[in-house]
Amino acid sequence: MLELNIEKIVAGGYGLARDAQGVILVAGALPGETVLADVKEGKGVRRGVTRDVLSASRERVEAARLPTINFSHARYEAQLRFKRDVVQEALSRIAKLDGEVAQTVPSPREWAYRGGAQYLIRGERLAYRERQGHTPVTVEHDPLVIEAIVAFLERVDLWRLDGARELVVRASLQTGEVLAALIGEGAPRAFRRAAEALLDAGASGVSLAPPAERRFSRGETLLAGEPTILERYGDYDLSVSATGFAQVNPLAAGELYRAVGAQAPELPVTAEAVDLYGGAGGLGLHLARRFSRVTVLDVAPEALRRGERDAQRLALSNVRFVQGNASEAQGADLIVVDPPRSGLEAAARYAVQHSRASHLVYVSCDPATWARDVGEFTRQGWILRSATPYDFYPQTSHVEVLSLLER
Known part of the structure; x- marks a missing residue:
């Protein structure tokens, strides 16, 4: 058991502490606290679990105890700040950019939000x-x-x-x-x-x-x-299945989808958009009123079929769903990417860079891989115009990022 002083929150919701041997990431701790923690010894960065709080933060509240919840020991307003800090640090440390990250957009519900x-x-x-x-x-x-x-x-x-x-x-x-x-x-x-x-x-x-x-x-x-x-979700009633992917916090996701539609740049009426990793088209459908054609790309047939049926029901005839990859994005004026946690594959980054697109909307569920990719794009001539965290998962350390790049 080690007595540790917590400096800040880092990715994963861990409190960062240091001792003579180096950095320790402590679960269940908050900045400014002194805690007793069980620490697993090993090489490199070590991990620990808070067993007792010797000096508590004013942000601390009683925590719910379930494996799906790892951040409820912090007041909700503090959770939002900490999540913004994680995105800001990723932007400066990984992307090597000094832009300002916006305040985290809160979830409309702090509890009882998962569908x-x-x-x-x-x-x-x-x-x-x-x-x-x-x-x-x-x-x-x-x-x-x-x-x-x-x-x-x-x-x-x-x-x-x-x-x-x-x-x-x-x-x-x-x-x-x-x-x-x-x-x-x-x-x-x-x-x-x-x-x-x-x-x-x-x-x-x-x-x-x-x-x-x-x-x-x-x-x-x-x-x-x-x-x-x-x-x-946002402006539309969309179909969800028990086993297919769809965001589980529809209120928070709907706010992000609306923001993507609202932030889409003013382009000629003939402009086209492509939604990579588009799934059933929650993001892509919100671009339908701003573009002459929207192409939603994915590799999952079930999601594409759901999206196709939704577009037909909603009479959005300018949205098409295609089982394909990033190479289909060459003719797009705006590209939307919402990749898995691992971020964009090299082929997808190449396709975006060599497309005719002047604008890129990058939505991410992992600030580290987002920052890696954004840093790469800026070195290739793109400019990061905005970065806004969204809280899809209150009481957990997860955070989404909505960003806009242009060239």
Whole structure:
């Protein structure tokens, strides 16, 4: 056990401390605090966990204790500041740029904002996996999920879900509808009883997916009911499924989507936009009124089909969905990228650089890889015009960044 003084918050929500051996990243600590921490010895940067707070910050509050929550020991206003600081440091330290990062845009809801969750099934209990390790942590109450999920889970008879390892729930904040997916090995008929239990609890649709190292990469089967429900994102009602990707905080994501549409530059009426990593087109659809044509690119057929159906329902005939890669972006005047946590692949950076685009909207869920890519673009002649953090995940250390570059 070490007594440590915490200097600042860094990526991952860790408090940074130092001793004679170097830097220690401490979970559960806040700047200005003195804490006792268990520290795992090793080479390089060490990690620790706060066991006792000897001198507490005024920003400290009582924390919720679930593996999905790692930042609730800080007041919400402080969380927003710390997240901005993380983005600002990434911009200066990694991108080597001295631009000013805007204040973090807060989530409209600090709690009960998640429209989706995935639980382990342990008899009559649901559980989350620990952040470190594999021991299940029983969930008595999940304060991050929306009311429709809480009510649905209270109605589910978990004993009837025999054979299923995990339960995925997706609900609409707008309509209150719920979709469920079971993760388990076996033929669909073996899960008929489980599907009936979920329908009895109020699910509009139930799917089955086999276990996979990468979520849902082995496909899914619709067991009963509807495959999608509608959720409001910004200006549009968009379809979401239990197993397909869609942002789980629709209110916060909708604000970012609206901002992308509003910040799109004034370009000629013939201008075209391309949304790389576009998924079902939540971002791309918000550009439809500003561009003559919007192309949404992705590699996931399920997401593209959902987006295509949404565009047809919304009568946005100038939006097309294409299964392809960054090479399709050559003729775009504006490019939107929202890559996975690893950031842009080299081929995508090359395609953006060699396109005719004069403007680039870069949305990121990882400040470090965002800063790496933005730094590379600025060295190739792009100018960073703005960078704004968005809080999609209150009570956690995650932060999104919306940025605009031009050349």
